[in-house]
Amino acid sequence: MAGTTNRISRTPSAVTRSAPRTSTEVLNSGPPGANIDLIDTVARHSLAAGYHVSQLPAGRGSRPRQPIAAGRALSAVASPPLGLRRGAGDSVNAMKTERTARRVSVTALTTLAGMHVAWGRGSSWPLSDRESLADAVTGRPEMPGPVACHLVAGALGTAALLVAGQPRRYPGLSRLGAAGVAGVLSVRGAAGLVGRTDLLSPGSVSSRFRRLDRLAYSPLCLALATSIAVSAARRSS
Structure with missing residues (x-):
């Protein structure tokens, strides 16, 4: 019985040591709403690197987001309209x-x-x-x-x-x-x-x-x- 108790008590610690925290858990570890700005920053850099916003964790307590609409909005910011680019080139x-x-x-x-x-x-x-x-x-x-x-x-x-x-x-x-x-x-x-x-x-x-x-x-x-x-x-x- 004592041996069983020892094995049970050691099991959680072994599992805890062998299972690293995921990025979602790291983002969700803070207070609600604290990681919104961090997610926005990561989303912008991820779009520049070729990832889509829907591939990023939303995080606990963050405001609702629509991945496709957000991706299009950020793409529009990163890529100015054709007319604006032409005007800058003319200048x-x-x-x-x-x-x-x-x-x-x-x-x-x-x-x-x-x-x-x-x-x-x-x-x-x-x-x-x-x-x-x-x-x-x-x-x-x-x-x-x-x-x-x-x-x-x-x-x-x-x-x-x-x-x-x-x-x-x-x-x-x-x-x-x-x-x-x-x-x-x-x-x-x-x-x-x-x-x-x-x-x-x-x-x-x-x-x-x-x-x-x-x-x-x-x-x-x-x-x-x-x-x-x-x-x-x-x-x-």
């Missing part, structure tokens, strides 16, 4: 376009400003002598003096800053300045295409200059004007 593309246009315009204006600084200091780059440079760049027998070259360089540098969005504290001022730069370049490009740059720069009448003006200078001005206008329009929107 990203617009930002990329604006940044590219701004960088190209700022780089070109800064390069031109540097060239005018070099010319003001006596350089003839990219040609061999100052007379050839004057004929090709200005259409005159001689290059302008250092003061005129540096003034043009300063204007181009200021234009580059405005197109880059400076000053940051006054975005309206930078957009207005960028629009003004685009307007000036548009007028310069249009005048060059019709062969009347001399109306803006008296004395620019050499045949070599007019040919280069139509082939290179005026198209460059119009391309920069378009790029700056696109950048300014994207920033304002």
Whole structure:
């Protein structure tokens, strides 16, 4: 009898040690309603991993749930509507376009400003002598003096800053300045295409200059004007 009693008393402890607690028992071990947030979190991560909400334990004291409806709702949260995805994509593309246009315009204006600084200091780059440079760049027998070259360089540098969005504290001022730069370049490009740059720069009448003006200078001005206008329009929107 004593041996029977010992076997009976040892049996529950052996069974208890050999039977681990399941996930359902762990979730149900807390007070009623305490595991609702935990189940919701597990459900969201399980959906992302490929499981369905109906495969998860509901838990004691949790609010009633409909697995299919809950799965659809969470899937809708995880996957935005097609129209919303398209709108986000268009916005990203617009930002990329604006940044590219701004960088190209700022780089070109800064390069031109540097060239005018070099010319003001006596350089003839990219040609061999100052007379050839004057004929090709200005259409005159001689290059302008250092003061005129540096003034043009300063204007181009200021234009580059405005197109880059400076000053940051006054975005309206930078957009207005960028629009003004685009307007000036548009007028310069249009005048060059019709062969009347001399109306803006008296004395620019050499045949070599007019040919280069139509082939290179005026198209460059119009391309920069378009790029700056696109950048300014994207920033304002």
